[in-house]
Amino acid sequence: MTNENPSLARAIARRAARVVSAATLAAAALATATGARAQAAAQPAHVHALPTGPISDRNEIMEGIGRDAKAIGAAMKAGKPADAAKPASDIAAKIDPFLKLFPEGSSGQGSRAKAAVWSDRGKFDQVGADLKDKATAVAAAANSGGDVKAASTAMFQDCKSCHDQFREPDQGE
Amino acid sequence: MLRAAAGLDAARRASALAFALVLALGAQACATAPRDAALAPGDPVRGAAVFAIAGGCGCHTPGDGPVGAGGAEIPTPFGTFYSTNLTSDREHGLGAWSDAEIERAIRRGERRDGSVESPVMPYYRYAGMADRDVRDLVAYLRGLPASPSANRPSEGELPLPRLAYRGWRLLFAGHASPPAEAPAAGVERGAYLARHVAICGDCHTPRNRFGASIGDQELAGVSGGGPLPYAPNVTPDRAAGIGDWDVADIENLLATGFTPEYDNVQGEMARVIDGLAGGPGYGSAPAADRAAIAAWMKTLPPMSRAVTKDGSGPAGATAPAVTEEKPA
Numbered sequence: 001m002t003n004e005n006p007s008l009a010r011a012i013a014r015r016a017a018r019v020v021s022a023a024t025l026a027a028a029a030l031a032t033a034t035g036a037r038a039q040a041a042a043q044p045a046h047v048h049a050l051p052t053g054p055i056s057d058r059n060e061i062m063e064g065i066g067r068d069a070k071a072i073g074a075a076m077k078a079g080k081p082a083d084a085a086k087p088a089s090d091i092a093a094k095i096d097p098f099l100k101l102f103p104e105g106s107s108g109q110g111s112r113a114k115a116a117v118w119s120d121r122g123k124f125d126q127v128g129a130d131l132k133d134k135a136t137a138v139a140a141a142a143n144s145g146g147d148v149k150a151a152s153t154a155m156f157q158d159c160k161s162c163h164d165q166f167r168e169p170d171q172g173e
Numbered sequence: 174m175l176r177a178a179a180g181l182d183a184a185r186r187a188s189a190l191a192f193a194l195v196l197a198l199g200a201q202a203c204a205t206a207p208r209d210a211a212l213a214p215g216d217p218v219r220g221a222a223v224f225a226i227a228g229g230c231g232c233h234t235p236g237d238g239p240v241g242a243g244g245a246e247i248p249t250p251f252g253t254f255y256s257t258n259l260t261s262d263r264e265h266g267l268g269a270w271s272d273a274e275i276e277r278a279i280r281r282g283e284r285r286d287g288s289v290e291s292p293v294m295p296y297y298r299y300a301g302m303a304d305r306d307v308r309d310l311v312a313y314l315r316g317l318p319a320s321p322s323a324n325r326p327s328e329g330e331l332p333l334p335r336l337a338y339r340g341w342r343l344l345f346a347g348h349a350s351p352p353a354e355a356p357a358a359g360v361e362r363g364a365y366l367a368r369h370v371a372i373c374g375d376c377h378t379p380r381n382r383f384g385a386s387i388g389d390q391e392l393a394g395v396s397g398g399g400p401l402p403y404a405p406n407v408t409p410d411r412a413a414g415i416g417d418w419d420v421a422d423i424e425n426l427l428a429t430g431f432t433p434e435y436d437n438v439q440g441e442m443a444r445v446i447d448g449l450a451g452g453p454g455y456g457s458a459p460a461a462d463r464a465a466i467a468a469w470m471k472t473l474p475p476m477s478r479a480v481t482k483d484g485s486g487p488a489g490a491t492a493p494a495v496t497e498e499k500p501a
Contacts, residue, residue, distance in 0.1 A: 066434035073433060077421065160430070160437040169440030170403075170482065 055111045058101035061094050068094075069159070072138065072152050084152065085142035091155075092135040099128045112168040124166055131158045213308060214272070220313025223306050225453035226462045227370050228445030232256045235322075238450025241266075242320035247293055250400035251384060252330035254293045262319035275311045280351065282342055289338040291327065292345070292384060300349035301369035307351075345385035358461070363469025366462055371455065373466070376404040376441065379478070393476035398484020402441065410475035423467035427455045 050056040068087035075083035102124075107113055117124050134155035141151040224230060233256045235244045243258035260266040267275055270285060277283040282296030290296060299307070331337045351369075356362040367373045377392040380401065387393075394413075397403030408414040415423070422433045430437045430446045437443065448454030455463060 066436055069435035070433050073435060156431060156435050159435055163437055163439065167439070169443075170438075 050110045054101040054103055054106045055109060058098055059111075061098045061101070065091050065094055065098075069156070072148075075142075076149055076152065081148035082142050082145075084148050085139045088135050088138035088142060088152070088155075092132050092139065095128050095132040095135070099125055112170065114166050114168055117166050124162075127158065127162045127165070131155065131162065134158050215305070215308035215310070215312030217309070217312040217316050219305075220309035220311070221453060222459055222462070223310045223370060224313050225448070225458035226366055226455060227310070227372070229448045229452045229454045230259065231441075231445045231449055231454070233259045234449035234452060236449075239318065239320050240450050240452035241314065241317040242322040244322055244325055249293055249384070251291075251293075252327050252334075254291060254327040255325035257324050258320060258322050259314050260317040260320045260322075261315055262321055265321060265323050266317075266319060267314060268319060272308070272311050275314065276307050279307055279310070280349075282338075282346070288335050289342050291330070291334065291338050292341050295372055295375050297342070297346035297349075298369055298372040298375060300346065301351050301365070303351055303355040303365075303369075304353045306355055306370065341383070341385075345383060359465060360469045360472055362462070363465035363467070367466045367469055371466060373407070376402070377407050390476055390478065392470070392473060393478040394480035396480045396484045397482045403480070403482045406476060406478055406480050407470065408473045408476040409471055410477050413477050413479045414475060416475055420464070420467045420471055423470055424460075424463050427463040427466065428460070429456065 050059055068091045071087040072084040075081055075087070102113065102117055104118060107115065107118070134151070138148060138151040138155050140146065141148045230241065232245055232247060233243050234240050235242055235256075239260070241259035243256045245256045247254040247256060258266040261268045263269045270278075274285050278285075278290065278294075278296070280296060280300045280302060282290040282292070282294060284290060302310075327334075356365050374386055374391055377394060378386045379390050379393055379395050381387055392407045394406030394408075395401050395404045406414040409416040411417055418426075418433055425431055425433075426438070427446065430443050432438065438446070444454070446454050446456045448457060
């Protein structure tokens with residue numbers, strides 16, 4: 001061990017590491033490229049492979065609710081709270097069909113529904129009914145010049161509360 | 174799965190080799206690093222805001238609390254680690270540490286005995302934290318109620334971990350010269366907070382085979398299904414990232430956990446927003462700090478890297494995404 005030239009030591013160490021990492025990176029890139037090609041042949045990367053039936057159907061409804069919720073946010077952002085009326089009543093109309101799409105056994109297979117949906121079904125249906133009321137209240141506020149922001153904040157809290165109780169975190173979240 | 178496992182194996186072997194190459198050199202070079210003079214005492218009230226925008230130092234709080242008690246499991250390709258006790262407990266926490274010792278642990282990855290921490294503790298990100306902020310953060314940590322939770326040793330580490338971590342710091346930690354004071358406002362403050370306090374990149378920036386962030390892919394996301402948890406691409410790319418979010422959308426997510434579709438994030442992101450075990454998080458940090466981070470994020474170069482939740486698709490750990498392939 002000598003202490004004479006730490007900067008030279010550092011330079012050598014960096015060079016050595018660069019060579020090693022370049023080699024591994026190259027190998028990794030190759031492996032990735034090969035894998036990507038095989039994958040591309042199988043199916044597009046972004047398609048959510050949910051089985052057809054209730055899981056896929058309820059997922060579709062929920063995505064529609066997401067679009068409605070986004071429209072409510074956009075209406076408020078644009079300073080046009082009255083525009084929140086239609087998406088809010090659309091959400092209210094989607095709740096009953098949504099709640100009917102959780103038959104016993106429709107868990108797993110890519111679904112994020114927690115077991116509590118079935119073990120605590122009464123509560124699940126109750127928060128669904130609450131959300132429907134809150135969405136109806138948003139539409140009412142929007143149609144009557146009321147406080148859309150307060151009404152929608154209350155509604156979004158219901159969304160979150162239900163997700164936290166009855167939906168698993170997204171994979172890796 | 175098999176390919177991932179083989180890749181991991183190769184990565185471990187290559188890492189061990191790289192470390193072996195630099196062990197002696199690293200030990201020697203780091204022995205010459207300068208030491209700071211003692212820190213002036215910090216302000217715990219300001220420190221609470223730093224702690225909040227640091228996501229409540231979330232790794233250090235176990236799911237059922239108390240805040241800062243440590244013991245949360247952190248699985249990595251380089252072993253399973255358990256976060257350490259940051260509370261004021263004198264035996265298991267930081268109660269007996271000096272301010273300067275805590276500062277060195279946060280910004281330089283040094284333990285009390287002078288050995289180097291595993292890079293699982295992102296000291297190399299906190300290395301750029303302003304003197305005043307780290308001082309105030311230390312003052313805040315001093316006030317965390319003592320928890321007698323004992324630190325748990327890591328499992329399945331690389332061989333010769335102490336030398337390996339010293340070598341890693343030498344190779345990958347860079348040489349930060351933190352400012353005395355953080356930038357006060359604007360995009361500069363956002364960049365500072367995101368990189369050195371909130372450390373967004375710790376989850377959202379892809380890493381190379383050695384676990385070091387890939388510098389030119391900041392916040393470009395990490396695919397799931399591999400050794401690291403899924404974290405979305407949050408650069409302003411319209412297809413692969415969050416280019417269609419405006420600054421207010423990002424601010425709102427950091428404050429409430431709601432996406433523009435009013436879906437709420439769950440899991441790790443929710444924990445650092447809400448804070449853990451009743452402690453503060455991004456959501457209770459100063460609104461101006463969230464706004465600064467959001468404004469900075471919109472200035473990032475858009476990255477077309479497509480990340481997927483299960484690791485399928487084109488996003489490897491290191492290769493830039495190929496968004497379109499023309500037929501030959």
